[in-house]
Amino acid sequence: MAARPTKKPAAPGRTASRSVGRGGADLRRRLLDxxxxxxxxxxxxxLTMRRVAARVGVTATAIYLHFKDKDDLIHALIDEGMEALQLALEASDxxxxxPRARLEGLCRAMIEFGVSNPExxxxxxxxxxxRMSRYPTDKYRRARHNLERFADAVDPFVKKGDPLMATHALWCLLHGIIxxxxxxxxxxxxxxxxFxxxxxxxxxRMLGA
Amino acid sequence: MAARPTKKPAAPGRTASRSVGRGGADLRRRLLDxxxxxxxxxxxxxLTMRRVAARVGVTATAIYLHFKDKDDLIHALIDEGMEALQLALEASDxxxxxPRARLEGLCRAMIEFGVSNPExxxxxxxxxxxRMSRYPTDKYRRARHNLERFADAVDPFVKKGDPLMATHALWCLLHGIIxxxxxxxxxxxxxxxxFxxxxxxxxxRMLGA
Amino acid sequence: MAARPTKKPAAPGRTASRSVGRGGADLRRRLLDxxxxxxxxxxxxxLTMRRVAARVGVTATAIYLHFKDKDDLIHALIDEGMEALQLALEASDxxxxxPRARLEGLCRAMIEFGVSNPExxxxxxxxxxxRMSRYPTDKYRRARHNLERFADAVDPFVKKGDPLMATHALWCLLHGIIxxxxxxxxxxxxxxxxFxxxxxxxxxRMLGA
Amino acid sequence: MAARPTKKPAAPGRTASRSVGRGGADLRRRLLDxxxxxxxxxxxxxLTMRRVAARVGVTATAIYLHFKDKDDLIHALIDEGMEALQLALEASDxxxxxPRARLEGLCRAMIEFGVSNPExxxxxxxxxxxRMSRYPTDKYRRARHNLERFADAVDPFVKKGDPLMATHALWCLLHGIIxxxxxxxxxxxxxxxxFxxxxxxxxxRMLGA
DNA sequence: CATGAATGAGCTTTCATTCAT
DNA sequence: CATGAATGAAAGCTCATTCAT
Known part of the structure; x- marks a missing residue:
């Protein structure tokens, strides 16, 4: 039922989310939270299964109805995170x-995201x-998408040299700060x-702006 | 290198004694490695005590002859790392x-250290x-010492603004890269x-050099 | 007797269910025994968790489903004991x-209890x-209750002197015997x-009877 | 006080006991203490071997030069205790x-001993x-000796009935008190x-006195 | 007489996970 | 959809004890 489609497309968050009555419903959502x-x-x-379950008010076993195993849960979390970052950047892009204002805005948005969503x-x-059982690499594509947005914003500043490299340098700086x-x-x-x-x-300035 | 001699003053690595069973007095070294x-x-x-011990060819108990507990082992590792970094920077400073060559050299040394000593x-x-049971904060002083070296090298480039901030910005970039x-x-x-x-x-350039 | 019903209200011992593997819901009882x-x-x-579990035919882990930790198990045992003694004394009071017959009966009951319930x-x-991690002192109240019963029975015999002391003296004798x-x-x-x-x-006679 | 000869009669521990200078000498004594x-x-x-050794300032291994194993150490302690009690009773007998004063004195001495030598x-x-690997029963003979002293003191009071039983009853009371x-x-x-x-x-009074 | 190094068994406890219901 | 009961593996650590020196 809606609540974060198992894998792909449309609805972010919870779509129709009608039944939140009390018990059942979007348990998956609550578990992720x-x-x-x-x-x-x-x-x-x-982050133990037991504790997560307890916090939500169900048995540990219940988690396994929604996630294959702990890694699956983490993966879902990463997915969410990627999506959240994408949305955050999109919103402030x-x-x-x-150009300068745009790039500065993106940088600030990125840092803001990292600092306020440490999880x-x-x-x-x-x-x-x-160290985590193979996170399907294709999931990282969304990450690349975010990077590309930066590349796009960086582009106007790079007269000479590889824009990709410049973008990465900036990305490194941001990552370091966060x-x-x-x-x-x-x-x-x-x-x-x-700071x-x-x-x-x-x-x-590093980019020549 | 860096070694951290605790018992044997002389040879770092593992001396000549390739012994594994008893008598291996350099067990401490091998455990750390x-x-x-x-x-x-x-x-x-x-990083479990059992696995570490097994890898070295001794019982888990043997570790406790050299380290109070797991944290003590980790702390010793941090100590070594701090010292190693300090030496590495000192050597290439x-x-x-x-000024420009000096700072560039330090940056390279730092990255080189991080990349080749991931542990x-x-x-x-x-x-x-x-998340690790309190590492005595005074141990971090050595870390600050390293930062100060950078601050010293950064100083000539910062005409206006806080040199401390500039140093930290550079530090962030380096950390991000690594x-x-x-x-x-x-x-x-x-x-x-x-790259x-x-x-x-x-x-x-970020510093104005 | 004494039983300490926690789950199953009815039968003490082990009911009919002689089951060992899963399903044995009276595991708690069997663990206590x-x-x-x-x-x-x-x-x-x-008294190790492992051995207790093994004796019952389950994994050590299973104990933790019924008792928070080792102390919790011991405490439960004490509770049972206190209750059992209370019941035993009550039954024979x-x-x-x-007066003399009453007191004598109580003494015998006490000794009988101690000797046949060494655990x-x-x-x-x-x-x-x-030496055991703090047993909630309020639990000892039941112990005092037992002592009071003795005090009550001792009272008629003590013409002069503190009845409390007399009771304690008797209590010491009984404890020594047991x-x-x-x-x-x-x-x-x-x-x-x-004897x-x-x-x-x-x-x-010590009491003047 | 002779230092408790290793087993039997002659040479007590270190014979001449000259060197108490600092380290070696009557280690056995210090370990027992x-x-x-x-x-x-x-x-x-x-009571762990390590701690005992540490307290004395030697290695755990050193204990094994003086005692076969932990039980042996405990046994030696019991021996000492028995002897101490015997001496204490003898001194105050x-x-x-x-008769009444004598018995009362013995009782007090016994309680005094127990209370001030809980170890x-x-x-x-x-x-x-x-629960301790077989303490040679013949060692208990000394215990019996102490009991006999009581029996001797109790004797004058027991007109009818078994004096042995009377003594034991008193013994139980004392033990209970302690x-x-x-x-x-x-x-x-x-x-x-x-009290x-x-x-x-x-x-x-229990004895008719 | 004593040590330093090491062992092996064992302890309590926690975790992810499964299975029958 | 969810639980209650249980497992098996593993973790950190401690203890009595031994052996070579």
Whole structure:
């Protein structure tokens, strides 16, 4: 029933979502939400099936009605994350704006996403793919899509040299900012927001803007 | 290198004694090496005492002769890593060189270190401190020391603005480059070395060099 | 008896269901019984979850479905014991009988209980409370209740002096008798029953009866 | 006090016992002392070889030079305890005193011993013999000797009935008093010393005194 | 007389997962 | 659609004990 179609297309979130009455219904949704919360609170390792289930108010067994196994659950989470990021970037991508403003907006949106969705960011970019039983690589395509949006915005600035490389460099900077902030590894004397401002400015300069 | 001599002052690696059974007094070294390897292969959680011991050819109990507990083992690893990085940076820090060359050298050394010591890099910068039982914060001082070296090299380039922030921005870029490479999340069409070159160049430009 | 119905209200022991594998819902009961037996055989420390489980024919893990942890299991045992003793004393407390007969009956019942329920007696009175992770003190209230029954029966005999002290003295005698018998520390040339008779008689005389 | 000869008569531990300088010498003595202290602090179970050794400042291995195994150590402790009790009773046994005073003195000495040597008392009378690998029963002979002293003192009071039984009854009372006190199971509203007085008085009355 | 290094058995506990209902 | 009962594997750790030195 709707609630996040098992795999592909249309509806984001929950579509019709009529029955939320109390028990049954979109359990899948609630499981994912609980899992996401656990993820950020206790980290990947301590995301246990039992706890997720308990938080939602069902038995651990119930999870297996909706997900093949723990990895499947994580994969679904990654999917969601990818989609969420895509939406976030799309929403703040002002194609009509002047190139510099557009790119700056995208950068800020990216950082904003990472910082305010640490759970997603973690599984999307921090989890070593080798360490979770094979996340189907085609799923990463959506990730590439996001990168392409950046490439598109970066393009106007790159006169000489490979635009792809330039994009990647920017991407690295953004990733560095986000992940160090998430890990609490940024000097505590730095004001996070102020630093973000400066880092983005420098990021643009890096591209020659 | 880096070794971290605790008992045997002399030879780092494993001396001559190739012994495995009793008598292998350099067991500590071998345990650390095995643990480091496990860490990068399976991650923090799945670095198990049993596996580490087995890989070295001893019982799990034997580990406890050299390390108080799992955390102690990890901490020792971090210590080693910190020292190794410090040495690596020190070795390639040509203070006498022109500012630009010096900074570029440091950046390259940093990336080189991260890429060729994934085990160390991971525990040093990717592990959430909250998630491993408190690593004595004073140990992080060495980390700050490394950052300060960068700050020192960055200084000449920053005419206006906070040099600390500039340094951190560069640090973020470097961290992004390393961690994405380690996670295999960099576009496969990119030549790693070439990209490193370009990224470093852009990094310098970011600072106004 | 005493049973401690938690799930199945009816039959104590093990009902009809002799089942061992799945389905044996009275596993809790069987675990408690096994634990009790282990306790008297090997003592508190060597009462291991593994052994208890094995004796019953399940995995150690299964215990944790019924008891939070080892202490929880022990506590449940104490509870049962307290209840059993209370019932035993109540059953043989003939309030209507002449004071001497009543008190004598209680003494005999107490000894009888201790001697024929060594497992219970041990955890109830021989275990140092400091040495088992805090048994909720309110649970000891039932113990006091038993003592009060004795105090009530002792009262008529104590003309002068503190009845509480007299009761405790009697209690000490009874405890001494039971625990030395349980530990096999009573001279083997003594006939246990005969000795009990005499000791009780002397106990009453101790009170002035 | 001779240091407790290893087994039988002649040479006590170290013979001349000259060197107590610092390290070596009467290690055996110090081990026993440490063990006894551990016993009372952490209980029988947590009396570990390692801890005992550490407390004394030697390796666990060193213990095995002086004791066959853990049981042997405990046995030695029991021996000491028996001897200590014997000495304590002997010291306070005023054979010349009037019967009542003599017996009362013995009772008090016994209680005093138990209460102030909980470590000894525990292993001597509270440890189930079945649970420690066979303590040579002949060692218990010394225990019997102590009992006989009581029997001797009790004798004058027993006009009718078996004096042995009477003695045992008294013994039970004393044991009850001591063990309940040690276990902290005596009503906290009772003043220990006062109670001891009363209990002893009643104990004598129990014998007809 | 004593150590340092190591073992092997065992402990409690937790986890993902399954199966019958 | 969901549960309750159970499993098997594994984890971190501790203990008594031994052996070579």
């Amino acid at each position: 609980a899992a996401r919360r656990q993820l950020v609170q206790h980290g990947y390792v301590h 002002e194609r009509a704006a002047p 997603y960011y973690e599984i999307m970019f921090l989890l070593h793919p080798q 992940s160090l902030r998430l890990a609490g590894r940024l000097d505590s004397s730095l004001d996070p927001d102020e 973000t401002d400066e880092a983005v400015t420098r990021g643009l | 095995a643990a480091r390897r496990q860490l990068v292969q399976h991650g923090y959680v799945h 040509e203070r006498a060189a022109p 160390y890099y991971e525990i040093m910068f990717l592990l959430h401190p909250q 961690s994405l490479r380690l996670a295999g999340r960099l576009d496969s069409s990119l030549d790693p070395d070439e 490193t070159d370009e990224a470093v160049t852009r990094g310098l | 096994a634990a009790r037996r282990q306790l008297v055989q090997h003592g508190y420390v060597h 003939e309030r209507a009988a002449p 219970y007696y041990e955890i109830m009175f021989l275990l140092h409370p400091q 625990s030395l018998r349980l530990a096999g520390r009573l001279d083997s040339s003594l006939d246990p029953d005969e 009990t008779d005499e000791a009780v008689t002397r106990g009453l | 440490a063990a006894r202290r551990q016993l009372v602090q952490h209980g029988y179970v947590h 005023e054979r010349a005193a009037p 000894y008392y525990e292993i001597m009378f509270l440890l189930h013999p079945q 063990s309940l006190r040690l276990a902290g199971r005596l009503d906290s509203s009772l003043d220990p010393d006062e 001891t007085d009363e209990a002893v008085t009643r104990g004598l």
